[in-house]
Amino acid sequence: MSWRGRTYVAAWMTGQACREVRVRYMPHHDHEIDICDASGKYLGPAHLADAATPEQLDALRTARAERARRLRAEVKAAETLRRQRFAPATTAGPAQRLGALTAAQAGDELAAVEHTDASKLALPDLIPPAAPPADWRTPPSLATRTTPDRPVSLQPEPVPDGPPGRAADPAEDGDAS
Structure with a gap:
């Protein structure tokens, strides 16, 4: 059953x-x-029917305890890094933060944060959205991206040559026949 x-x-x-x-x-x-x-x-x-053996349960409990210990240590380290320290003041004035970091240290820590946030690692354009049914009212911006007769390109649109705001004219290249 x-x-x-x-x-x-x-x-x-x-x-x-x-x-x-x-x-x-x-x-x-x-x-x-x-x-x-x-x-x-x-x-x-x-x-x-397929209950785990006592050895498997012991190994699982040990692994869970180790993971909990590791996560507690990581939370403690994160709290230590998050805590801000200020210089002592004897007169009124803005607080002065202590704790200088090098640019390399800051870059390493920010890079580590980017690799742990799953939402930043997601690839939203990996699978283009399907076209909505024909009887749905869709905004023009969505309709152009999901038109069934025109596949969605994952490559960026080509940029025309020439100064911005002016369309490239093939006659100006000197190749006009």
Whole structure:
């Protein structure tokens, strides 16, 4: 029997295919469920079919504890870096921040932040949007990007030669025949 994406089995289930049943369970005890028929009569327990071994569970607990320790250390280090220190003042005036960084240190830290933000790593133009149905009213800017008869180009539009604001005229090149 499959329930919540897991498979449960029991010896008494043999020959019970296609029988309508109800599942009873205790929260936090998903290693075993109780099966009842459609009228509510108790049929028996069912156990998780592919339960992890005790060795696997120990390894998983160790890995989770290590990850939690590593994340706690990372949060502590981030708080230390985030904290700002100010120079002592004996007279009224603007606060003076302490803690000089080199340009290389600042660049390295900013580069590390960019590589951990998943939204900045996403490629929004990787798959062009599909054309909306013909009966939808779409703004012209969206309609031009999703026209079904004209594929969307992932390459930038070519820039015409010549000064800005003036279209290139082939007759000016001297090649006019």
